[in-house]
Amino acid sequence: MSFLSATLLLGTLAAGIPVALHLLARQPPRRVVFPSVAFLQRQLTTQTSRLKVRRWWLLALRILAIIAFAVVLARPHIDSAMSSTWTTVGLIAIASVGLLALASVAFSRGLGRSMAWSLLGAALITGLIAGIGAIRAIATGNAPDFRVDRPMAIAIVIDNSPSSAWSVVEDFGGGDIGGDAFSGGGENESSASNASPASNTPSRLFATARPGTRLAVAIARAGELIDRLPSGSRVAIVDRSSSPVGFSLDIAAARSRLARLSPTASPASIIRRTESAVELVRTSDLTERHVVVVSDMAEPSWEKNIPASLARSPLGPAEHEDVPIHVLNVHESASLQADAGSDDETSGAGGASVPAINPWISLPLVADVAPPPGVAIPIRFDVGVWRDPSDTRLSGVSVGNASSMGSNLTATVQLSLYERDPSLPVVRDGRLVLPPLRSVDRASIELTGGALNSRDEVLLTLPPLERGTYHAVIELIGDDRFMWDNWRFVTVDIPTPPNVLIVGNDTDETGVMAAAMTAPHSPDDPSASYQIQTVGYRDLAAVDWKPFDLVVLIDPPLRYSAEQNQIVGSNGGLSSAMLDQIAGVVTRGGGLMISLGPATEVLPKETGTGPGGSQSAGNESTSRWLVPPLVRSWRVPSPGTFWRVTASSHPIFSSVMRPSSMPNWSDFRVQRYWQVNAEQTPNTNPSVATESLPSTPWQVIARYAVAKDGPATGQPAVMTRQMGGGRIAVTTTPLPALGAATRKWNELFTASDAWPAFMTVRGLAAYLSGIDRRDATVLVGQTAVVSPDAATFARDDERNRDLPEKLNNESTTNSPMSLELYAPGQDTGRTIPWASSEVTIRETETPGTYFLRGAELWSGFSANLSPEWSRGETTTLTALRGWFGDENWSITNDVEALSLTGGGGGSVAVSLHAPLTLLVVLIFLAEQLLSNRFYRAARDPGTA
Numbered sequence: 001m002s003f004l005s006a007t008l009l010l011g012t013l014a015a016g017i018p019v020a021l022h023l024l025a026r027q028p029p030r031r032v033v034f035p036s037v038a039f040l041q042r043q044l045t046t047q048t049s050r051l052k053v054r055r056w057w058l059l060a061l062r063i064l065a066i067i068a069f070a071v072v073l074a075r076p077h078i079d080s081a082m083s084s085t086w087t088t089v090g091l092i093a094i095a096s097v098g099l100l101a102l103a104s105v106a107f108s109r110g111l112g113r114s115m116a117w118s119l120l121g122a123a124l125i126t127g128l129i130a131g132i133g134a135i136r137a138i139a140t141g142n143a144p145d146f147r148v149d150r151p152m153a154i155a156i157v158i159d160n161s162p163s164s165a166w167s168v169v170e171d172f173g174g175g176d177i178g179g180d181a182f183s184g185g186g187e188n189e190s191s192a193s194n195a196s197p198a199s200n201t202p203s204r205l206f207a208t209a210r211p212g213t214r215l216a217v218a219i220a221r222a223g224e225l226i227d228r229l230p231s232g233s234r235v236a237i238v239d240r241s242s243s244p245v246g247f248s249l250d251i252a253a254a255r256s257r258l259a260r261l262s263p264t265a266s267p268a269s270i271i272r273r274t275e276s277a278v279e280l281v282r283t284s285d286l287t288e289r290h291v292v293v294v295s296d297m298a299e300p301s302w303e304k305n306i307p308a309s310l311a312r313s314p315l316g317p318a319e320h321e322d323v324p325i326h327v328l329n330v331h332e333s334a335s336l337q338a339d340a341g342s343d344d345e346t347s348g349a350g351g352a353s354v355p356a357i358n359p360w361i362s363l364p365l366v367a368d369v370a371p372p373p374g375v376a377i378p379i380r381f382d383v384g385v386w387r388d389p390s391d392t393r394l395s396g397v398s399v400g401n402a403s404s405m406g407s408n409l410t411a412t413v414q415l416s417l418y419e420r421d422p423s424l425p426v427v428r429d430g431r432l433v434l435p436p437l438r439s440v441d442r443a444s445i446e447l448t449g450g451a452l453n454s455r456d457e458v459l460l461t462l463p464p465l466e467r468g469t470y471h472a473v474i475e476l477i478g479d480d481r482f483m484w485d486n487w488r489f490v491t492v493d494i495p496t497p498p499n500v501l502i503v504g505n506d507t508d509e510t511g512v513m514a515a516a517m518t519a520p521h522s523p524d525d526p527s528a529s530y531q532i533q534t535v536g537y538r539d540l541a542a543v544d545w546k547p548f549d550l551v552v553l554i555d556p557p558l559r560y561s562a563e564q565n566q567i568v569g570s571n572g573g574l575s576s577a578m579l580d581q582i583a584g585v586v587t588r589g590g591g592l593m594i595s596l597g598p599a600t601e602v603l604p605k606e607t608g609t610g611p612g613g614s615q616s617a618g619n620e621s622t623s624r625w626l627v628p629p630l631v632r633s634w635r636v637p638s639p640g641t642f643w644r645v646t647a648s649s650h651p652i653f654s655s656v657m658r659p660s661s662m663p664n665w666s667d668f669r670v671q672r673y674w675q676v677n678a679e680q681t682p683n684t685n686p687s688v689a690t691e692s693l694p695s696t697p698w699q700v701i702a703r704y705a706v707a708k709d710g711p712a713t714g715q716p717a718v719m720t721r722q723m724g725g726g727r728i729a730v731t732t733t734p735l736p737a738l739g740a741a742t743r744k745w746n747e748l749f750t751a752s753d754a755w756p757a758f759m760t761v762r763g764l765a766a767y768l769s770g771i772d773r774r775d776a777t778v779l780v781g782q783t784a785v786v787s788p789d790a791a792t793f794a795r796d797d798e799r800n801r802d803l804p805e806k807l808n809n810e811s812t813t814n815s816p817m818s819l820e821l822y823a824p825g826q827d828t829g830r831t832i833p834w835a836s837s838e839v840t841i842r843e844t845e846t847p848g849t850y851f852l853r854g855a856e857l858w859s860g861f862s863a864n865l866s867p868e869w870s871r872g873e874t875t876t877l878t879a880l881r882g883w884f885g886d887e888n889w890s891i892t893n894d895v896e897a898l899s900l901t902g903g904g905g906g907s908v909a910v911s912l913h914a915p916l917t918l919l920v921v922l923i924f925l926a927e928q929l930l931s932n933r934f935y936r937a938a939r940d941p942g943t944a
Contacts, residue, residue, distance in 0.1 A: 065923040072916045085137045093130040099123035151232030152900065153247075153284030155277035156222050158239045158258070159295035161267040162869040164215035166296070166358075166482045168332045202473070202487045206265060206825055206846050214296045217330045219258050222294050224895045225328075226251060234284055238277045240267035245276045247284070265484070265865050266781030266845045270301050271883060275314045278323045289323045290900050296331045300868045302875035306882040317887040325884065326898050327891040331874055357387040359411060360485040360870035361476050362455070364777070366492055367655060368762065372521050372529040373494050377462040381474060381488065383411050383445060384455030386871050412477040415441040415460040417470060418849065422858050425822040425829070425851050432827050434851075437473065467494045469776065469788075469859040471849045485870040489849050489862035491776035495787075498769040499547050500532045503540065504554035506739035510534040512749065513552060513736060516761040530765065537574055545581045549590050550769040553582075555597030555734050555742055558627065562602055566624035583626060587724030591768025594627060596674045597734030597742045602630050625723055627730055628698050631675040634715070636704075640669035640746075643717050647701035651772040652718070652729070652763040656756055663756035670704065670717075670746040673733040678716050696722040718760075720767075727768050735761065776861035784841045786852060788819075788834075788859040817854065824848025824863075 100123035106116035210216070226235060235254040236247045241264055248254035274293055281289040295301065307313045315325065360383070367378035417440045424435040441460040462472060469491060476486040500517065504510040511523075511534070518528035530550075535543060537557060545551075553574075561568045567579060586592050642665045648657035656663060678698040698721045703714035720729045734742040735757065736749040743750070748757040766772045778784050819839065820829040824846045832839065834854060841850065844863045852859040880891065892898060 065920060068916060068920045068923055072920055076916065085133070089130050089133040089137060092126055092133065096123050096126035096130055099126060150288055151230050151234070151286055152288035152290060153234045153281045153286040154229065154290045154292065154900070155236040155238055155245070155281050156225065156254075157270070157274050157277050157291065157293040157295075158215075158218055158222060158237065158261055159267075159270055159293065159298075159301060160215055160218075160239050160241075160261055160263050161270070161296075161298060161301050162263055162265055162484055162865060163296055163298035163301070163482075163872070164213060164218060165210070165263040165484050166214050166872065167210075167212050168214055168217060202489075202824065202848055205483055205487070206263075206848060213263075214330055214332070215261065215263055217332075218294045218296070219261060221328055221330055221895050222258055222292075223255065225292060225898065226254060228895070228900070234286060236277065236280055237261075238273055238280075240264055240270060240273055242268050245273075245280050247280070263484075264845065265847050267301070269304070270295065271315060274325065275319075278315075278320045278325070281323055288900075290326065291320075291323055292326045292328055292898065294328045294330060297327075297329050297874045298869070299871070299873040299875050300866075302883070303879050306879055310882070310885050313883050313885070315883050315889075317885045317889075320888060325889040326900070327880070327889065328895065328898065329891060329893045333874070357385065357480075358482045358485070358870060358872055359383070359385045359476060359480055360482075360867070361413065361474060361488045362867055363779075363864055364474055364488050364490040365655070366490065367459075371465075371492060371494055372518070372527060373467050374464045374527045375520055376464055377492060379415065379460050379462065379472070379474070379490060381458055381460075382455040383413060383447065383458050383476065385409060385411075385447065388872060409447040410444065411447065412442065412444045413458055413460065414439055414475045414477060415462070416473045416475065417462060418472070420468060420470065420858060422853070425820075425853065427828055430827065432822060432829075434822075440472075462492065465492070465494060467496065469493050471851070471860060471862060473849070482870070482872070484847070484865055485867070487847065488864055489777070489847065491849070491860060491862040493776050493787075493859075495771065497529055497531045498549035498771065500530045500550045500552065500765070500769065501543065501545075501548045502532060502534045502552040502554065503537060503556070504534070504552075505536050505538075506554070506742075507534075509554050509736055509738050509742070512738060513554065513761060516736075516758050517765045519758075519762075529771075530769070540574065540578050545585055548585055550593070550765065551582055551585055551590070552593045552595075552765075554595050554736075555599045555739070556594060557599040558596075558601070560600065560602045560627070560630040562604055562630075565629055567626060568603070579626060583723070586626075586726035586728060589725035589770070591726055591770065592626065592728045593764055593768055594728070594730045595735045596627070596630075596730065596732050597737075597745060598633070599741070600630070600633075600674065602632060625721075626728060627676075628716075628719060629677040631677060633672060634675050635672050636670065638671075640671040641673075641704045641714070642666045642669055643702050643748075644705045644714060645702045647699070650701045650720075651767045651775075652701060652720070652760065655763060656759045665756065666705070668746070668748045668751050668754065668757065670733050670748070672745040673704065673715065673717065675715055676719070676730075676732055678719055727770075729764050729768055776859075778844060778861060778863055779866050780844055780847055780863045782844060782863075784844055784850070784861045784863070786839045786841065786859055786861050787837060788839060788852065788854075788857045817856070819852050819854040819857075822851040822853070824850065829853075 099119050103116055103119035103123055106112070106119055222237070229235065229251070233251075234247045235251060236245060237254050237257040238245050239261055248257060270293070274291060277291045281291060310316045311318075313319070362382035362384070364379050364381045367380050371377045416437045418434070419436045419438065421435045424433060426433055440463055443458060443460060445456060445458055447454055447456045460474070462470070470493075472490050472492065474488040474490065478486075480486065500514075502510045502513050504513075514523035514530075514532045514534060517523075517530050518525065518532065521528035523530075523532045557574050559568050560566070568576065582592060644665065645653050645657055647653065678700055698716075698719045700716040700719050702716075702718035704717050706714045716732060718729065718731050720727060722728075733746045733748070737743055737746045738749060748754060776784065776786055817834045818831050819834045821832050821841065822829045823843070825848065832841075839852065841861070844850070847863055847865045849862050850860050852861075877891075890899070
């Protein structure tokens with residue numbers, strides 16, 4: 001405890017005045033009337049008074065009143081961290097006074113002596129405990145700091161996630177989706193309805209902070225907070241980038257840092273950035289420390305990886321006891337939403353909340369994984385509208401050509417293509433000049449959903465293109481609350497066709513597989529996506545395996561030894577040596593597709609390898625990894641079973657499992673398949689080189705449907721695995737099952753409209769040949785791996801004929817070639833080395849098209865914003881408590897409501913002036929009541 005005016009405590013010496021008055025005050029003379037005074041003799045006498053206290057409670061109240069008044073004048077303060085201790089001491093002291101009063105009553109009324117002495121003893125004991133507690137609190141408590149303007153160390157975390165680009169307009173009008181009714185104010189970006197996308201609107205949109213957005217509000221609130229800081233404070237501005245945190249040199253530098261902030265499309269975790277801010281302010285020598293998080297409370301920011309328990313949270317109360325965290329909500333709504341059924345709600349700054357509605361475009365998907373040259377290329381995506389389901393004020397708002405709760409809604413989308421110009425991009429006069437961007441397709445659609453939270457699939461097409469890399473842009477015409485999801489980017493790569501060898505004994509089956517891969521071209525067309533050769537199993541001995549990137553085995557005559565748990569060769573032309581050669585194709589980076597059928601057989605454990613088996617248990621090789629352990633072929637009772645895709649996002653099924661066009665697999669029945677044990681690992685020989693082992697186990701991406709009374713999971717139908725640098729895929733029922741021996745196994749190709757099986761074969765070919773690895777469309781923040789195909793840019797240029805060999809030849813890496821990378825939103829390019837067949841780009845922080853240009857190629861990739869930011873939900877208080885708990889943090893909508901006190905270990909002074917003043921008043925009132933009772937009794941004539 002400390003005092004602002006400690007010298008005034010000398011006033012407590014006046015406590016002796018009531019004692020002196022009580023001891024020295026004369027007793028009033030008593031008047032006695034006698035019947036006769038004749039016989040009395042006059043005698044001079046003197047009156048003496050006895051020094052005896054007769055009103056102990058009155059004396060105590062007067063002494064206590066003077067002492068309390070002197071203490072109040074001294075202005076006592078205590079450490080805020082000791083508030084609970086002093087509260088306990090005060091309660092014990094009150095209990096002691098109460099027991100003392102009871103003991104006094106017991107003595108005065110002559111109650112039981114044992115009871116009276118017991119109450120007196122309890123009063124003395126509790127009073128002693130209160131005194132010891134007070135002395136201990138004074139001795140161990142920190143000296144509070146009385147300065148209200150002391151400098152502080154404060155870190156302001158600005159949540160500049162993509163949701164901070166939402167506009168905060170307060171008016172809402174009608175119009176088409178994407179029209180001017182959703183304009184966010186500020187600089188009016190040119191829409192595609194009256195300006196070409198060549199105006200580079202996306203680059204300006206993603207690289208700058210537009211006025212009228214949530215980020216602009218956050219920056220303004222942070223500026224107001226800086227204005228309130230005492231002189232000498234240290235300020236750190238922490239955003240959600242990956243840059244290191246640190247204090248600004250001064251207030252001006254902090255303001256300059258604020259002014260340069262813009263939304264980031266790939267934000268770091270707000271929890272980790274807040275944790276870094278806490279660690280930063282702890283390094284300051286200032287005792288007052290705070291962290292303020294300025295956020296729009298978007299759900300994707302706060303509800304990722306919420307810890308299962310508060311003890312595992314990096315921002316739990318125990319993790320920042322000395323650094324209070326304050327959350328400043330800058331969402332345009334008046335209050336943060338609470339959980340359903342909860343009464344919790346944060347206080348708002350006033351004003352009406354803004355209706356939340358946002359049209360959006362989903363991530364684009366090239367309909368064909370391996371688009372062939374010379375044909376139109378379909379691009380699929382969804383267009384939808386999101387609205388806050390808790391906002392009922394939009395029920396009468398006109399959006400598009402209909403009411404928002406009525407019939408269909410209208411939207412216009414446009415597909416544009418960058419011209420393939422080898423001289424662009426280039427920096428001219430300090431500005432980046434991009435290739436021309438021309439519109440190639442446009443569509444006006446009506447969303448068929450009955451509510452605003454709906455989506456519809458849209459199909460736009462690129463014109464026929466030659467081999468090479470092409471960049472396209474999809475735009476939702478017009479402005480709205482959140483412009484960032486009105487632009488999507490896609491890069492289409494039409495590479496040199498891989499060489500494929502299809503092995504099968506039935507020419508119809510090999511022809512159908514080849515036609516499925518190369519459609520719409522014929523297998524022998526030079527413009528086809530794959531260069532295909534077919535051969536029977538009897539002719540494999542004459543095959544040169546080096547040129548092939550993919551091998552397809554249709555109904556291979558494999559012999560699987562259950563005893564050795566591996567393939568042991570066969571008499572059908574597929575020997576163990578050939579299997580080793582096929583395994584070599586995979587380990588060097590190629591692909592292998594095995595479609596098991598009736599030609600495969602399993603040898604029981606008691607049976608030898610047979611005459612065709614040339615491999616023994618002591619002579620293992622990489623071929624043992626080509627198929628999973630086989631059990632038996634299984635016949636399914638009528639009407640059969642069907643595939644159930646368990647990994648719909650896998651590249652093999654990505655073009656098939658579209659939400660708006662999901663295939664009905666139950667129409668394609670399977671009557672027979674091979675049972676396998678995908679979880680079992682084959683026997684291994686320690687003498688086998690470890691580099692021959694696969695890097696991943698078997699992954700089941702499709703299973704057979706299970707009957708209602710069957711097991712919980714079905715048998716594997718399609719499995720994949722990595723082996724060396726290549727990939728393997730196995731189907732446990734034959735494809736295409738058109739031969740005399742395989743026709744009765746399934747109806748995947750024979751059923752009507754067998755497009756799912758057709759697209760699955762194309763997906764298998766693209767995945768196994770590595771074409772899907774050339775997918776040059778990624779999400780922001782992901783690493784992009786580009787495989788430039790220089791020969792497709794200038795096929796007649798002699799410099800490019802031996803380029804792949806030059807890149808892979810270590811002798812030429814002493815002087816590697818270089819490329820120029822032109823990122824969106826940048827006015828200059830960046831030189832990167834090109835020393836291998838793949839170019840890895842890790843800096844993909846901005847949505848848009850990334851151009852790669854060199855002397856030998858023109859390539860690049862596209863990066864898109866994650867679709868999770870298209871929905872405008874805010875987080876809940878329960879989610880925040882999952883991170884912060886219930887103590888040492890606060891949330892508010894008003895800067896003025898922030899209480900920046902209590903940091904630095906609780907050294908803030910808490911004044912006792914008000915409660916002690918009230919105590920003085922109560923003591924004086926009690927003294928008056930008791931003294932009036934005493935003197936009234938003294939003036940009572942009956943006592944005379």
